[in-house]
Amino acid sequence: MQTQAGDDLIERIRTHSADDTVVGPAANDLLSELFAGYPVENLQRLLRSGDDAAVGTGTWLLSELGERAAPLLDEVPALLAHPLRRVRYFAIEVVLLSTDAAHGPVIAQVMNLSRDPERAIRGKVLEFLAEAADDQLAAGAAALEPGQVKELVEWLIRLDGEEEPDPRDIVARLEGPDPVARLFAAAAAAHLSDAEDMNLLRHAATAEDEEISSFARRQLGELAE
Incomplete structure (x- = not known):
């Protein structure tokens, strides 16, 4: 030592x-x-x-x-x-790298940073939402106060559990006026995309919101490797 x-x-x-x-x-x-x-x-x-x-x-x-x-x-x-x-x-x-289901409050704190005024922080939260394990998402959702962020995390979790999630819901949120909803929709697009089906990420890559489109382009590049 x-x-x-x-x-x-x-x-x-x-x-x-x-x-x-x-x-x-x-x-x-x-x-x-x-x-x-x-x-x-x-x-x-x-x-x-x-x-x-x-x-x-x-x-x-x-x-x-x-x-x-x-x-x-x-x-x-x-x-x-x-x-x-x-x-x-x-x-x-x-x-992202050090927590598990026992750390709900600090995970919820990260999720609430989806409203941070700094673009770089919101982008990092988007990466967190796209990469977090199921138990991390569930723990964070349980620790969140009622409100928009909790509802969006629970929506993301439900999508992951559905055998055939409706892509139209994700697209509608990607194209909607609310920046926080767009962020979670981009995370959903990442969760539901793989090398065989990248349609949702391709759609996200065309978004006018540069925060969303740049994230989607990076994800597409990783899937194509």
Whole structure:
């Protein structure tokens, strides 16, 4: 366990002595230390530092650790509510990779970010909705307060459970006026598309909403590989 090296790297990041970017040499070296056994709990010194650059680096590190980030999941609600966009962005990735059915409230918090004013955050929520496991979606839905987001998550779950879902419902939402409904419809298009049938994603790729069309184009590219 590389305790001394890890401690030194955390101090360098906290003081910006190595670099002033989220992902720099010190951050990459610290990530290697974490995979080598340096305790993930020590990242609290970055996450609770009150320094935006350090918090951003700490959140990025958590997002790279996958299930290893589990000991610090209690830190994530504050990160999802952070005023800095990049912190919220990386925190969504942490929730995607590190949570399960036992983490409904923090998953619900991600789902509510579908209304975030920042386009990059809404796009990351769309990726989350498209990639989340069934138990994650169900746990988030159960923890949501009644309202539009809960209704849309439950709609997405129902579609996944239907043998022959009606594509017209998805298309209507994709073409509708509500941006949150369009986001969930794009996630539904991703859930119901595969290499054999990409029609819904192709339709989403023609949307006037660039947020939706760019997501659909990326999904189509992945399916075509």
